Every structure is written in C-alpha cells, then in structure tokens.
Amino acid sequence: MFLRMLVLLLLPLLISSSTNLSSNSTDLLPLLSFKASITMDPSKALASWNQTIHPCQWQGVVCAARKHPNRVTSLSLDSLNLAGSLSPSIANLSFLQVLQLGGNQLQGQVPQSFTYLTHLKHLNLSFNSLVGEIPAGLANCSSLLYLDLSNNQLEGAIPVALSGLPKLLQLALYSNTLTGTIPTSFGNLSSLAGLLLAGNNLEGSIPDTLGWLSHLQSLQLAINGLSGEVPASIYNLSSLHTLNFGGNRLRGSLPHDIGDTLPSLQSVSMYGNQFEGPIPISLANASGLQFIILDNNSFTGAVPPNFGALLNLSWLVLSNNQLEAGDGGHGWTFLDSLTNCSYLHYLELYSNEIRGELPKSIANLSTELSWLTLGHNRVSGSIPPEVENLVGLEALFFEENLLTGAIPDTIGKLKLLQSLWLFDNKLSGPVPASLGNLSQLSELYLQVNELQGTIPTSLGNLRSLTTLNVSYNNLSGEIPEELVSLSSLSRYLDLAYNSLTGTLPSEVGRLINLKELNVSNNRLSGVIPGSLGRCQVLEFLYMDSNFFRSTIPASLENLKGLRELNLSRNNLSGQIPDFLQSLNSLRYLNLSFNDFEGEVPTTGVFAELAASSVEGNDELCGGSPNLRLQVCSVRNERRTRASVLVLVLSVVGGAVLLCLLICLLVFCCRRHRHGKQTSSRDYYMEDMHKFTRVSYTELYNATNGFSSSSLIGVGSFGSVYRGALEGNGEVAVKVLNLERKGAAKSFVAECDALKNVRHRNLVKLLTSCSAATPEGDEFKALVYEFLPNGSLEEWLHPKPNLEHQGRNLSPVQRLNVAVDVAAAFEYLHHHAQTEIVHCDLKPSNVLLDSDMVAHVGDFGLARFVSADAGRSSHVSPASLGLKGSIGYIAPEYGMGRQATIRGDVYSYGVLLLEMLTGLRPTSDKFNDGLNLRSYVQASYPEKVMEIIDQSMLQEDYSTSGANSDSKGNKGGRSEGLEQLFASLIRIGLRCSEEEPKLRMDIRDVCREMTTCKQIFLGVELH
Template identity: 50%
Template structure:
C-alpha cells in the first residue's frame, strides 16, 4: 500500500517540476529560470532598477533576463541560502534616481553600498526591515529629509555611513539601540540640535564622525563611555564649551579631532598623561590659547599633531622631540614665539624624530636666527614651511641635506644673505617660496637641478645679476615670480621656451634689457604675463600671438618700439592689455575692437597716431587710456581727442579703384574667408585639460567651481556674509584641511565686475602685509550652465567688518557690544599701517580708492585687515604720488561720503585720496556717525561737525556707545589727538594733507601715550 502512494507522490512532484520547466523561457532563460521562492528578490531588484533615471556607466546594463539576477553587476548571492541576495554594491556608478522602498524586501541583505551616486529624495523607511544588515553606506548622494528612526531595527548593523548628503533634523536618540555598531558617519549633512547623550550606549563604536553639520551645545560627557572609540571627529559645527575632562581617560582613543569649532580655553596641562595611547590630535581652527603643554610628549604613541588656526602662544615645547614616531606637526597661524636660541630649542629636539615628514610653522611670530640644526631634521621630511614670521639671518648652507623635501616655504621673513648653492641638491623639491625677504646676490645656477619644481617665488628681494638660463631646465614649472628685484641682463630664451608655464610668469620691476625673445610664443598655456617696468627694447615679437590663452598682458614701462603686431588678434580671451609708457608707433590696430573679452586697454604715453576706433572696448572711455599720444584723433567724445581731418577723394582715383583695388580686395576677401573658415573649424575642436585658474597661493591648487559650490553648500543664503557692488561673499569650508574661507563671487552681469576681479588679483598677488586681508586662491572658469564664473577665496575674518561694530544692531534688550577707545586706537593704527604699506612699500605704489569701515575686517584678536581692492590702482613710478596713475579715469572712484573732493571735481586718483578717506574713517570711529548721516545737510558735514566742536567740545560729540572708564584727562588728550589727525587728513585741499607714513607714525605715538 505504501509503495503506490510513494510512486503517486513522485509522479505528482515530477508533474509539478516538469510543468514549471515547460512554462519557463526556452534556451538560456530556461536553464536559469527563477526557482520557486526567490521571486521576491528578483522583483525587488527590478523595482530598484525602475527608479533609476540615469545610468551613465551602464552599470545596470546586465540587469535583464539573459542571465540570472545573482550574476547581475553589483549583486552577490548567498552560498548558504542559495540565490538570496546578500550584497548590493553599486558605488561610484553615477546613478541618478530614487531609492526604491522595495529594497526592504531583500531580507537577507548584509551589505548595501550605494555611495558616491546621485540618489535623491528621502531614505525609505523600509530599510528598517533589513534585520540582517551589517554595512550601510549611502554617503555622498543627495538624500534629503531626516535620518529614518527605524534604522535602529537593523540590530546587526556594524557600519552606518550617511555622510555627504542633505539630511536634516536631529540625530535620532534611538540610534543608541545599535549596540553592535562599530562605525557611525553622519558627516557633511545639515543636522542640527545636540549630540544625544544616549550615543554613549554604542558600546562597540570605534569610529564616530559628525563633522560639517550644524550641531550645537557641548560634547556630552557620556561619550567617555565609548571605551572602544578610536576615531572621534566633530569638526565644523557650532559646538561650544570645553572638552569633557573624562574624555582624556579613554585609553583606546587613537584619533581625537575637534577642529573648526568655537571651542575655547587652554589645553589641560596633563593631556599627555590622560591620553597615553593617543596617536592623532587635531585641534585646528578653534580658539584655544595659552602655551602648548610640554606633557603632550607623554603621549608616547602620538604621530600626528594639528593645532593650526588657534591662539597658542609661548614657545614650542622642546619636549616634543621625545615623540619618536612623530610624523606630522602643523602649528601654523598661532602666536608662537621664538626670540633667541632658547626659543628655537624645539628644532634641536625634533632632530630626534626620525620619521618626521611635515613641519608647518608659518604665520606665527617666530623671530631670531634660524638654527643651523634645521638641516639635520629627518631625512623623510617632505614639507618645511615657516613663512610669514620674523625670522632673520641666513639660510644654513647644509639645507641640501633635506633630500626628500617637496615644499620649502620661507617667504615673508627677514632673511638675508645669499641663497645657498646647496639648495640645488633638493632634487625632489616642487615648491620653493623665498619671497619678501632681504636676499642679495644672484640666483644660484644649481637651482636648474630642481627639475620637479612647479612653483618658484622670489619676488620682493634684493637679488641681482642675470637670471640664470639653467632655470630653463625646470620643465614642470607652472608659476614663476621674480618681480621686484634688481635683475639685469637679458631674458633667457630658455625660460620663455617653457611650455609648462600655465599659471603666471612675472619678471616685472627689474632692470632687464634687450629684446623680448621670439621664443615667448612657446607659452601657449599661460594666462598671465607681466614683464613691465624694465628696460626692454626692440619690437614686440609677432610670436606673442601664439600665446592664445593669455588673459592679462603687461608690457608697460619699457622701451618697446615699432607697431603693435597684428598677431595679437589671435589672443581672443585677452582681458587686460597694458602697453603704456613705451615708444610704439603707427595706428591703433582696428582688430582690438574685436577682442570681446578685453576690459582694460592702456596705450597711453606712446607715439601712436591716426584715428581711434569706436567699437568694442573703445566704446567705454573708462576702460581705455590713450593719453600722451599726440597724433591720435577721433574716438568716442569722452576721450576728448581732436576730430580727424576728412579725407578728400579725387574722381581720377575711381578708375584705378574699380580696375585694380576692388578685384584685388575681392580676391583677398575670398582667401580670407576660406582661411577664417578653416581656422574657426580648428578652434571649435574641444581642447583637453581643465580651465586655467590664475592661482595666487599654493594652499589650494586649481580650486574648481565644483569645489566652491560644495564649500558654500551651493552658495546657500545661510552662508551669505555680505554683498558689495560687484558681487557677494559667502562663508565656506574648503580643502582637505576643512579650512574656513570667505568666497567672493563676482556678478559678471554687473558692469566693471570682471575688471574689479582682475584688479583684486593683481593687487593682492603683489601685496603682503599683516593688516591686509590674505587671498588664498582664485577661480576663473565656467559654471554648470556654461557661463563665465569668477571668484576670489580669502582667509575668513571671523569678527566681521568695522562697519558692524561702529553701527551695531541692538538686540531686543537694547544691548550691544561696542568698541573701547583702546580697540579703536588699535584699529586706527592697523589701518594706517596697511595704507602706508600700499603707498610707500609696494613697487609700484597702490591706491586703495575705497577705504571705508565696511572694507575693514576684524579678526579674533580685533586686529584690522583692509579688504576689497576692486577699485585699487597702481601708481606710475614716473609720476609723483600727488598725480594720477596713468590708467586712472576721471570717473568718481569710491563710496559716497569717503570720496576725496578732488575726485568729484574730475581730479585724478592719488594717494592723497586714500588719506582723505582715512581721515573720514577716523572721525567716524571717534563720533560713531556715518558721513552720510541724515543730520548732515545744509552745508553741515561730518568733518564740519567735528571741526565746530574741536577742541573744547570734543567730549560732547564722542560716540555714546564707546565705554569710557579711564582717567578723564587721559581720555580727553587722546580724543583731541585723534580728532586732530582726522581733521588734518580730511582737509579739502589735497596738498595740505599729510602723507600716510607720517599719519601712521603719529597714530602709533597717540596710542603709546594713551597706554
């Protein structure tokens, strides 16, 4: 009885199996038919595919019935549970679309990696069904909304990475239930609120990254319960308070980062004792102060120290030399000191750190002689930067011992002597910055051995002799600046033959002679060429037209002769052309009308003759300067040139014109059209490479539009910190070090914006002073829509403008901080020193042209930095400071209330105009009243207001918000002195104003007397 039953059961099973086989697709499909029970996974994957609207890499091309879904790209199935999906990995495929809720049906899924794609919308709640999920990475997409609370149902989750999206809301408190979670990364989102204390329940957590959000409050004490934590990073938030004391007892902590917050206070003196296993310490961009604790050396495992952008002071502790595994030290942008040999003892001690690779000490107040022991540092040292300090003496001759050095930065110090010949032994050097020192002698011939060098900066020294032709060996050199020295001889053709020069090439303000080599045409990738203010002669070579990518060309103040070569017409993107102060002859070429990008053309003080064109750049007289050419006529009326004499035509000329000239012209036109058609076709071919960006510093090489979009969160209004006449300024977080910057985006639809961009580039590239805002880099390319985009990236000055402090907005309780008298004195001294530097220590002198409180920025220490050089002008060294710059126009420059009276009457730009603006600014600081205040009418002005009260009634007009607590007589004397300087500087007659050097000296004396 049992056997027939068994046979019957077997027949039934065979029938069911054969039926499913017969109903399955034929051929390959039949062999790979979906077995019963796995339709859910198959259909879930198809639903996932249906939500993808763009698949540029064809990652889902294999997702069809030709092969089994377990063989689809990015899909992995289980061996234990056959044909059940356990992994879906489609990272970096460029996929765009929504994440289908059906993903929650892949119940055997262990790993889901979709990072670095273009997923949008919200993260589906159905992910909470994936109870077996161990690794979830959705980072660097465009997910929005909140973090799904029911992710906490994924009890097996080991890693969770949702960074780089646009998630909002708070960190779910329930995340604490993920007790097996080892890595939690929610960085680069828009999360708000506090860090929940319950996060301390994640007992297995090893990595916690919450940086670049909007979290506030303090770091909860409960984090100290995470005994397995190795990496903690909460950079770039709005966290406050101090670092929890119990955090220092976490024995397994490997990396501790609280960079870019508002944390204040001193470091605990026992930090090294309480963190014995610490390997990486990141405290960048906070407000820590006081000395660096010597006990830090007790953290014997420490290899990485980053403390830049704080207010640490005192000496660098020599005890750091005990850290045998130390590889990285970044202490830049602090107040660290070294006045003598004792202050430099830390260099002697670091000789013991045989693994040291990076030593960054720039932007401190290190002084005294650079110790010779610096040449005995680790043979692994790759970066040594000590720029922007007060270091004196010579560079030790043994500097060539640092054979693996990639970057050496010693610019902006007080170094003297000659550049050591041994520097040519640094064969791996890529960047060498020795600018703004007091070096003498010649450039060593051995520098030609640095064949990997990309940047060479030696401007503003006292170097002399010929420029060595050996520099032509530097086949990777992209930016070269030897300006403002005393070089003589000719320009070596070996240097102008370097096709690698693609950022800028500046030999201006030297004593070079001879002609400009024809090899200049080799610089086909160069956007900025400046060889002005030399004694070069001969004709401008026609090969210059081969430099088709040039945007800025300065050949002024030389002895060039002959005509302007026709080949210049090939430089279609030329924006600024200055050929002034030469001996050029002939007519102004008509082709200059066709250079559509040209915004600044200076042909003044030559021997040009004939009719001035009226189209293109010539339509706007403010963009063209042709004065000093007595043979010119015509042009637009605003140029005030004499009319051209009419040409008489004789009838007997017509037969010749008809028979000879016209046929020849027609034939030439046909040939020209054919050639033009061919050239246009060649030019329309796409060029390889990225847009050339005129960089001004090396900290962020070739910053792109995309990077700036990401840094400013899409130029979000929440990051907008100011608007000006030519654009807007945004706060941003840029670069791998997450540096806070200010990004000035120019509105190129505004007339003069491009010219303002170039002006700021030119001024800030050549001007360096502690009281000038520091430019970091620039961006000149096209945006996503294909339109021109220009921006400047500055250091971020956190305390805003002087305007905000002088005229604060009162809160609901009518309270507001205001500047004390001492703070105002300090700011006045800082501004005076900055303007004095521009007028008297730059070659050539620079006139700011728009000095006002909104262009004076205050840092954390309330040190003033003069900003916004969009209207600035260089002064010709051939004219005294009281006269105009050759490129100045008669239009009014500056802001209403601060403009010198002579500008309004058509006078020329001069240094005395800045002095007037400074005087008004000083009176505004004294009274708290703007020069355009409503009270100033019927002949009353700010200057008149102070003049009437001076000196007896001075106390009656002082800013009522200024706190005055000192001895009354002391205050009175100080205020009288300030008012006197303000009145003197703002005199209506320019000749009666003091020069800025005397003003700065007097302001120093006033402050010293007050102190």
C-alpha cells in the first residue's frame, strides 16, 4: 500500500522529467545545427555548447521557466565576431522570442524558414554581411516588436507584406542597398515608433500614409534617391523627435508652423536637398532642438533671429544656401541671439549672401564653440580682437570675404585652434608672431591678402603644422630657416608671389614629409640647395621666376616621386641633367628662359612636347625634332674625343683599382686575426658616419655617471637615462645590457632601422656609441632626442607619486596620438626605403613631445622584409626569439610564423582598444578565455560608453549644468563622443582580427582615423 502511494506521489514528477527531456531534445538539434553553421568563433562563445552541459546553460541561450519549461526563448550572441551562415533550423526553435546575432560576420541570406517563428518579438541581424532579399514571410511573425536588419548588403525591394506586423515598434533597414519605393501600406504599422531606412537606394516620393503613424518618434530616410515634396501629414506627427531627410532630391519649403506641430523635435536634418523659401521662425518653438542641419539647399531670407531661445542648440549648419544678413531686415540680430546658446558647438554659415560689417558680438558666442565658419560671403569690417574669448575654437574659417585691417594678435591665445582660414580677403599689416603660440595648429591659410613685413620665425614653433599658404601677399625679407625646418609640413608650403629675398635655406632638406613646395615669383637668389634631395616625398616643386643660379643639383635625382618641376625664368646654367628623363613619375617639366646648354635628352618627360618646355635657352641643341633646336654636330665631335679620353683613363684607373683591392685584402686578413681588438668598430658604425660621434666619457658625464637620479626607464635590453650633451641639449641615452641575450643584435636592429628613416612621428636617433669602458668591458648605447612628456604608458597607467599621476589624456589627445602612431606605421610599412616591421608596438614605446605629438620608438626587434636590404640578416626573426610583448603579439607569431606588417597592425589594434578602455591587454580582469578584444567586442556598438575609460571624460564633462544627463554628458557632445568611440573601436577590432588576412591595411587605418578626426572636429559634417 505504501509503495503504491509513493508511486502516485512521484508520478507527476516523473512525467514532468520525461517532458523536460523531450522538450530539451526538441530544441537541442536546432542549436547544434546553428553551431555547425558557424565557421569561426574567435571569442570561443560556443565552447560551452556541448551535451555535458544543459542547453539552457549554454552561453547566449535563455529558456522559459514556467509555461514551457526548458524551451529556448532567447538566443543572443551579438558582437562576438562569429563567422558563418544562418542555419534554417533556427526556425525549429518554435518558442523563440528573441534572436540577436548583430555585430558578427555572418554571410548568406536570411532563411525563408524564419517565417515559422510566430512567437518572435525581437529580431536583430544588423552589422553583418547578409545578402539577398528580405523574406516577405517575416510578415508571419505577427508578434514582432523590433526588426533590425541594418548595415548589411541586402537588396531588392522592401517587402510590402511587412506592413502586416501590427505590433511592430521599430523597423531598421538602413545602410543596405534596397531599391524601389517605400510601401504606402507602411501607414498601417500603427504602433511604429521608429522607421529607419537611411543609406539605401530608395526612389520615388515619401508616402503620405506615413503621416498616419501617430506614435512615430524617429523618421530617418537620409541618403537615398527620394524626390518630390514632403507630405504635409509628416509635419503633423507631434511625437517626432528626429526628422532626417538629408541627401535626397526633395523639394518644396518647410511649413511656417513646423515648430508648433512638431513640439518634441530634437533633430531636424534636411541637408543636400532642394528646399527653398525662408527658414521658419517657429522652429524656435521646439524648445528641445539640438541639431538644425539645413545646408546645401536654396533657403532664402534672414536667419531666424529667435534661435537664441533654443538653449540646448549644439549644431546650427546653414551653409550653401542664399540666406541674407547685414543689409536691412534683421541684419545681424540672429548672431546676437545665438550668444544665449551656451552649448553651441558648430556654427556654419559658409557660402550664403551674408554681408555687412562683422559685429563684435561674434566674440560673445559660447566658449564651447569649436567650429565657426563665415567663409565665402560678403562680410566686411575687421576681425575683433575680442575673438580671443572663443577659447574652445578648433577651426575658424573667414575666407573669401571683404575683411580689412590687421590680423589681431589675440588669435594667438586660441590654444586649441587647429585650422585657421583667412585667405582671399583684404587683410593688411604683418603676420602676427603670436600665431607661433598655436601649438595644435595644423592648417594656416593666409594667401591672397595684402599682408606685409617678414615671415615670423615663431612659425617654426608650430610642430603640428601640415599646411602653410601665404602666397599672393606683399611679404618681404628672408625665408626663416626655422620655418623650413618643420618636418611636420606634409601637404604643402606655398610662399609664392611675394617679395622674399635671400637664399633658400639649406634647412629645406628637413621637409622630409612635404608633398608640394612653391617659392615661385619671389626675389630669391643663390644656388638651389642640394639638401632638397632629402625631401623624397616631394611631388610638386615650383621655383620659377626667381634669381637662382648655377646648375641643377644632382641630389634631385633622389626625388623619385616628383610629378611636376618648374625651374623656369631663373639664371640656371650648365647641361640639363640626364637623370631628369629617368624620373618615371615626372609629368611636367619647365626649364625655359635660363642659360642651359648642351644636348636636350629625348626620353621620359622630354619625349612629349606638351610635358616639357626648354624655350629661351639659346645654347641648347638636339632633343625631340618637335623642339626645332639646332643639331649638336660640333658637340658630338667633342663628345667623341671625350670618349677616347675616358677609355684611356679607364685603363689607368683599372690598374690602380687592382692595387687597391690587393691592399684591402691584406688589411682584411690582418683585421680578422686581431678578432675582438677591433670589435668596437662594428659594421653598423660605418653606416653611422653621418651622425656626430660620441664617446663613453661624454655619455658618462652627461648622465651624472649613469646615476639612478637620471634613470627614466628600463626596457627589455637596457636602461634609459636623461642627460645633456653639448650641441644636442637634453637627450635620452639607452644603454644596452649586453649580458642580456639578444641585446647586441637589438642594438644592430635599432641602428639599421633608424639610420635611414625620417618621419615626424618616429623617435629621432641622434647618434650611437660602441666603445669600451675604462674597465675594458664592451659598451653600446644609443642617443635619442629627449621627449619631455614621457611615454603613453605613463599617461594611461600612471603610477602613484609620479608626475603624471592625476593627469588624463582627453578624447582629442588620445585621438591625436592614435592618428600619429598610425601615420608612423604607414611610413614604416609603405614609404621607408625598405619595408620595416616594428614588432614591438606598445604604450611604453610611444613617446610624447612637449606638444603631445606621439613618436614611435624602440626598434630593437625591428625586421626588414627584404632579406638582402638593410642587413636584415642580422635581425632575422629566429635570432631574437619572441617577436613583441605579451598581450600585443599577433597570434600567428605564437605559431612560429614570419614577422609581417600585419603583425604590427594587430598590435596597433590592441593599443587602440587599450587607449579607449584604459585596460591593459594583460589585465587580471581577463581570464577564462576572455581578452581585451572579446571584452570590447561584447559591448560594441550599443554599449561603448560603458567600457570607455571614464577618466578621459572628467575634464570635459562635469556633472554640473542644467542640460547634463546622469553621466554629465551635455547634449549633442555626448552623442558626438559616442559616435567617435564607436568608430575607433570598430577600427581597433578590425585591426586585431585573429586571422591576418582579415586585418586592415595600415593605409586604410590612416585614412579612416583621419576621417574620424575630421568628423569629430567638424571638418566633415555628413
């Protein structure tokens, strides 16, 4: 009896257990099928997916607890870099409510079988590489609340059937290649709050039926091919806070009451369309507006004078319209009003019909203002000295106006200024010496004015300057050698059409990164400096219409990338060098009106009449028949005699050379017998002859006897001391620990890598020392320029009681450092004489100068790709063992693969993620298979602000302020930062891919990093 009662009591449990097992096996097979379709799982997310663990405990799997126990209700594996395809068997998870696989590398099509997921509420497949059409059968998923297929490669038309999803709250299909029109039936999606279709190839008009979506909050249709007028019904959606129609072909005007009918509006973006008429004054009634972006349209009339009521306004972009100010009407009232907008960050009024005298109230705009442009208008008057109040300015554009008077000295107080464009005005007076205080200035355009006086030597302090144009002025005096010593100049230096005198300083050879140099139409004299041959990046060289004399220096043969060369209208003489016809990139050459003589070459650039000019040189002969020059008969006879003489000299010279070879052989034999007696004069020192020699005693005295008080760092192969050398000032002396295995070869590698490289973002090697100590021990040291702000390591991870403790790098500073490091590696990988692999990029090897410009150092593990170039055999991978530092080493190096430039890209990706998160790749936080990359990947892109190093936000984002959020982020600035961080993290993740072939090329990294910087600083708005 007892046994029977026990069975009855346990029977429900037995039945339940049997049901659970059955349910588990029902969902087990689809899950295993999904795992089988995944071809790459770098973060080992699916490692737990085995039958020793209950499926409901697998990573990313959530099961129901009550109604349908042990049935899978959620599968979330987003941002794990999974590669493979979507298994159709997922549709067998019949109780699935959430499917989130965004931010991976999934390919193939969206399975048609998903139509059977009738319980599905959330479907997110964004940021993958899915192709094909969107399955119309998704309309059968009648419970769908969120459908996100954005950032894929989906094509075809948007299925009309999707309009049958009655509960849908958000539909995101942006950044695909969808075609066709927006279905009019989308007006039936009565619950829709977000419709995001931007970045496709949609055409036709905006359906009037979208005005039925009474709950719509975000309507984003930008960057398509939409045309026609915006339906009036759209402007009655009172819940809208984001309205983005930019980059289409829409026309018409904005309704006069738009601010009343859309009171919740926070962002209105209509750029790049065909809108016309006035900008409605009622926009100011939408008091929460932060972004007004209406540029590149045909708006007319005055800028509304009441925009100052928008206290949260961050961006006001009205460029390239026909707006008026200055004469009659409201005049400059709008500018006075904008002084109330304390969060105003961008003000763009470029290319309008704004005229009249520039009001002094412009200096009362927000101190948060970083971008101000009034260029290409008809603004007159002078620049008020009070402009110094705009302490947050990073870009100031007043070009192509009618401004007069002097450039105020006070501009030199705008310490954050990076771009200053004042060209094509009527400015007079001198170039202010105070501009030399703008340590972050990158672009300075002062051309086409009436500036007088000399070029200030203080411009030589602008260590970040990439572009300088002061052409078409009345400048006089000599070219400062400090200016042409700026190796940061990389785009162009244009001094043309002035009255400059004197010689072109030999320091011009320090412009090793410059692409274009123009000193034409001045009064320069003397010889063309041979040092110009060091500027091997030069593509355009214009020196015409001066008084240069003598011959064309042979060193110009080194300018292999030269595309245009103009030396016309000078006093140059001698023969035209043969090497000019060997410059394969040269497409234009003008040597006219000089005193050249002899035969004109006939190949290369000389072969095309339109590509070269030699007229006005009466002593030239030969050349292409089209030149119609005299025949070189007499000269040919002289050349024959010269050939005989050369033959005689060759015979005599051969005999002398043979004697010398015999002597050299005897010398080498003796040297071999001496062995270590001459080891201090190693082969690499012979290649270091260009550097000033330094002795052990000099280094000993310079560092106070290598005392601990002078010690500033300890590395893998030695110690670094701070010292002072006569003629070099403060230096950093790296003393090799020769007892450490590989130290001597590290010394060789660093000498070989640095002796022939020149780049503003590489540490400069001054000299080296290979000698013996007074005790007779071997001594090797390298002497570098001293960089006072220490290493990036000290700033990212400061130690207690050190000088950098409590100081943080701001977002802009970190961005600048990342751009600098990328530029250094682009040079090493693609522009150095021999391709160089650094092999040891990490924060301690990135040094910061007084202007916080980054310099990559420590080439002790460097490799040359070519085995016969740069003595690379002395630094082969096998000779130095592990290629890098733990945490930064590319995975393939651990498998014994050869060092490549892709390994450096991996290290760069890790470094970038470390700069953004503040976490070392070797942090104790990473265990159980987690690493820095997978940690970041798990939060990308939705939660980037949660993993960002909060210390860099402390200075710019305080918690005070009426419009700060809970984290202290003010309005649109936090959004801009979040977008910046997301973009940088994306680059870091792509660089640190486990598979080398999936990593970015460093040239693409440079381009994208520069774009990020430009967008963040406002250079590119859309």
